[in-house]
Amino acid sequence: MDVAKTVDATGQKCPMPILMTAKAAKELQAGDVMLIIATDAGARSDVPAWVTQTGNELVESSEEGDVLKFYVRKK
């Protein structure tokens, strides 16, 4: 998967992972995929909620230890 942009929100608390994601999304073209990396446990539900609310697409998500990864395609 080609990643156009990576948002590294490691160590950031709510609401920063979402604010960083929203900012990054503005700089993407439709169809681009961004990778969001977060360690805030709240991001587990917050990132999918943001994706639904903004009409984007969650392509894939994974979890390794405390590290959450989300691949989101901009619609």
Place this chain on the structure above:
Amino acid sequence: MSDAVTGDEMMTIIAFSGDLDKMWPTTILASTAAANGMDVTVFATFWGLFPLVRDGEKIGHDAMTKMLAGMNPPGFTKSKLSKMNMAGMGRSMMRKVAAKSNLMPPEDLFEMCLDMGVKVWPCQMTMDLLGIRADQMLPGLGEPAGAATALARMSKSEINLFI
């Protein structure tokens, strides 16, 4: 002042409390709603105006309002905790705890809100009542407004909060 309706979902927060712990939900919800693509307005009224005054500004237009400002100093960094403030000890502990856990202070979250297009409208009546001038407030705020303006916005908002 832009009170045009964009067609996006709307959220309006009446920010009545200037307490430190209440400015967190106000700024977190406002910035996140903006990140969600919502059209967000924060109507700052009464104590909610105090954090929006620039540090070091002397507010108050007569002896009584000046005394009030002395007892309740304006500015984000002067905001008290709504409980267990203990003459500022609780506030400083809460700020340390937040910094340790990497939670942004409300003044930084407020900056993020403005960056993300959240509209902040100071209440004109409170400004007149307590002697706060527009030039004493943080940059980036909207024009002062009144209750009817706030209500016009609230009647169109999917989410309305009083914090």
